[in-house]
Amino acid sequence: MxxxxxxxxxxxxxxxxxxxxxxxxxxxxxxxxxxxxxxxxxxxxxxxxxxxxxxxxxxxxxxxxxxxxxxxxxxxxxxxxxxxxxxxxxxxxxxxxxxxxxxxxxxxxxxxxxxxxxxxxxxxxxxxxxxxxxxxxxxxxxxxxxxxxxxxxxxxxxxxxxxxxxxxxxxxxxxxxxxxxxxxxxxxxxxxxxxxxxxxxxxxxxxxxxxxxxxxxxxxxxxxxxxxxxxxxxxxxxxxxxxxxxxxxxxxxxxxxxxxxxxxxxxxxxxxxxxxxxxxxxxxxxxxxxxxxxxxxxxxxxxxxxxxxxxxxxxxxxxxxxxxxxxxxxxxxxxxxxxxxxxxxxxxxxxxxxxxxxxxxxxxxxxxxxxxxxxxxxxxxxPIKEGANPHQSLMAEAAALTQGSDLVLTNWREGHWLFARQPIVHFGMGAPGQIYKAVEWLKGHPQASALIPAGELARCFNPEKARKIGDTSREEWFLVGADADNGQCHDSTAFKSYRFAWKTSPF
Known part of the structure; x- marks a missing residue:
């Protein structure tokens, strides 16, 4: 043919x-x-x-x-x-x-x-x-x-x-x-x-x-x-x-x-x-x-x-x-x-x-x-069925509640960084002891807040002083300030921190 x-x-x-x-x-x-x-x-x-x-x-x-x-x-x-x-x-x-x-x-x-x-x-x-x-x-x-x-x-x-x-x-x-x-x-x-x-x-x-x-x-x-x-x-x-x-x-x-x-x-x-x-x-x-x-x-x-x-x-x-x-x-x-x-x-x-x-x-x-x-x-x-990426709404709410101040990330995923609406601070992707480093960093920066996963919250912070702001596929996330420190966590070792902010939000 x-x-x-x-x-x-x-x-x-x-x-x-x-x-x-x-x-x-x-x-x-x-x-x-x-x-x-x-x-x-x-x-x-x-x-x-x-x-x-x-x-x-x-x-x-x-x-x-x-x-x-x-x-x-x-x-x-x-x-x-x-x-x-x-x-x-x-x-x-x-x-x-x-x-x-x-x-x-x-x-x-x-x-x-x-x-x-x-x-x-x-x-x-x-x-x-x-x-x-x-x-x-x-x-x-x-x-x-x-x-x-x-x-x-x-x-x-x-x-x-x-x-x-x-x-x-x-x-x-x-x-x-x-x-x-x-x-x-x-x-x-x-x-x-x-x-x-x-x-x-x-x-x-x-x-x-x-x-x-x-x-x-x-x-x-x-x-x-x-x-x-x-x-x-x-x-x-x-x-x-x-x-x-x-x-x-x-x-x-x-x-x-x-x-x-x-x-x-x-x-x-x-x-x-x-x-x-x-x-x-x-x-x-x-x-x-x-x-x-x-x-x-x-x-x-x-x-x-x-x-x-x-x-x-x-x-x-x-x-x-x-x-x-x-x-x-x-x-x-x-x-x-x-x-x-x-x-x-x-x-x-x-x-x-x-x-x-x-x-x-x-x-x-x-x-x-x-x-x-x-x-x-x-x-x-x-894409209609999947809906919006949950990190997008999570980070938008975090920025609104903290009025755009520095946000410390612990046990974070790439979505937290991509959808960030404010300066973020972290200690390295996958680095050990991030929750302890976050406590020490907040002590020196009382105006900042930290984003903590539910599984780590009670270890170093008072849950009653934390605010749940959303869920992703892996975790529930809570927002805490320096005043939520329960005094149980200390890290006297030197650590490296990274601060990053998008000049223009990608989304």
Whole structure:
């Protein structure tokens, strides 16, 4: 069956569908979890303090992630003037680029029909909505992973195309300074090398090109240097102990050490296969009983396209499985490669399932349309159902009751800082003994108040002199002054405090 519309119109329709599905509800959504609150806050603090190479969180260095995602959020905030919109635009951009790249690769490797199917499979997968609708790094990481995948495929399977290979290397470099695993597309070289050596069809052999391959490493390092070089120069020339500790944390502890010996999100080796893939890769996993034998037959025919793409998906899964630290979003980078290797089998699957069952085909079409419509509707219904972030009303009431004086935070979350309407004082995110430090700080600043969680209140303060001002998902919060001190808590050790205030409230 010949397609009746032009490729440009076809791609435009797919991009419009992506914008509708991924962008549904933007403007209604606001930061709804600690990750979104943190990344938006860091981006806004960059805009306020002008420190672009070392991220800060309420005046304290934030050492967990490189800054590229926060740069993008800050850029979109400057363009739109709407932080609650800007937070979600990097992932929307990634979704649009992924759709276009998958369409183009499917078309070049197989046909326009397969390109359309690859894009639709990507948009139909549950994990796409779980990640691309969130204001988190992993949605933005998808942009660099897809560009890396695109450049590698154009070179290894459709090349030689060294320009596209260097684009892939640059994308991996930018991916690394978004989140350390941005190098994942390079793993495609492993199945490619095997296929090229064994003479499999569908791969391009490029002997005697050692210098050209090594230039890709130079390109990747140049992309990383966009952030790393100014950071190192700043720390060497003007750095203090805290900035030097940041370099060690971000380059070593949060990368290799975190992978080799994770201290959070520890899960067994079977976690992705038992708890993530069966749910988050719906509806793709429903076809696995037919896909696995079909892939085996294609591999027996020495189809290098299947070996390179499917081999890369397996290597990505293996990479994350070998680490003890696992989260459901970690394996999302494998999804574009997976849909690309599934797409050419979909016409065969539909014929196998429905050739003699026209009613079944109509039901399948109806379910597919319903699936997309439901995800579009959920984009608007979900933020309405969730309502306003509870930290917003909590901090507004705190500012009103204290008349905007300094507010000490203890056991705080990023939402307290993001939605603060007054100067805040804290002693470091996650620092021990915060309640004792708050008591000592209030003694020297009797005009200030402190925000204390219910579980800590009676330890150091008289509950009858405290005022409950609200709840969040984790705690009830009480406002106290220096007069509420019950005399039971003392901290004679020296401690560091941070004071921070938004020049203009983000919300």
């Amino acid at each position: 010949r397609l009746s519309i032009s490729p440009r119109l076809e791609l435009f329709c797919l991009l419009l569908l992506t914008a509708l599905l991924v962008g549904a509800g933007i403007g209604l959504r606001q930061p709804a979890n600690v990750d979104e609150e943190r990344f938006l806050g860091v981006a806004l603090e960059m805009l306020q303090n002008g420190d672009w190479f070392i991220p800060h969180r309420a005046g304290e260095i934030y050492p967990d992630k490189p800054p590229l995602f926060m740069w993008m959020v800050a850029l979109f905030t400057s363009i739109t003037g709407l932080p609650r919109v800007a937070l979600f635009l990097p992932a929307l951009l990634a979704g649009l680029v992924a759709t276009a790249c998958l369409y183009d690769l499917g078309t070049r490797l197989w046909s326009r029909r397969i390109g359309v199917i690859a894009s639709l499979l990507f948009l139909a997968t549950y994990q796409t909505y779980s990640i691309l609708r969130a204001g988190q790094i992993d949605g933005f990481l998808c942009l660099w992973i897809v560009l890396g995948l695109y450049g590698m495929v154009r070179h290894l399977l459709l090349g030689p195309a060294w320009g596209w290979f260097y684009l892939a290397c640059a994308a991996m470099g930018f991916g690394i300074i978004s989140k350390g695993v941005g190098f994942l597309p390079i793993l495609m070289l492993i199945p490619y090398a095997y296929a090229a050596r064994k003479g499999w069809s569908g791969v391009v052999r490029m002997p005697g090109q050692g210098r050209a391959w090594l230039l890709g490493l130079v390109v990747a390092l140049a992309a990383i240097a966009v952030w790393l070089l100014p950071l190192v120069l700043t720390v060497v020339l003007h750095g203090d102990e805290a900035s030097r500790a940041y370099v060690n944390e971000i380059l070593l502890r949060q990368t290799a050490q975190r992978y080799a010996s994770a201290w959070a999100h520890q899960e067994p080796f079977w976690y992705f296969f038992a708890k993530v893939i069966p749910k988050y890769w719906l509806p793709l996993v429903l076809a696995l009983p037919w896909l696995i034998p079909a892939w085996r037959r294609q591999l027996l025919k020495h189809d290098g396209r299947v070996l390179v793409l499917l081999g890369w998906v397996v290597l990505v899964l293996l990479f994350f499985t070998l680490s003890s630290g696992k989260r459901k979003l970690y394996i999302y980078p494998a999804l574009p490669g997976l849909v690309l290797v599934i797409a050419p089998l979909v016409p065969w699957l539909l014929r196998r399932w429905f050739a003699q069952r026209p009613l079944g085909r109509k039901i399948f079409t109806g379910l597919a349309v319903f699936w997309f419509v439901a995800w579009f509707a959920r984009g608007f219904l979900e």
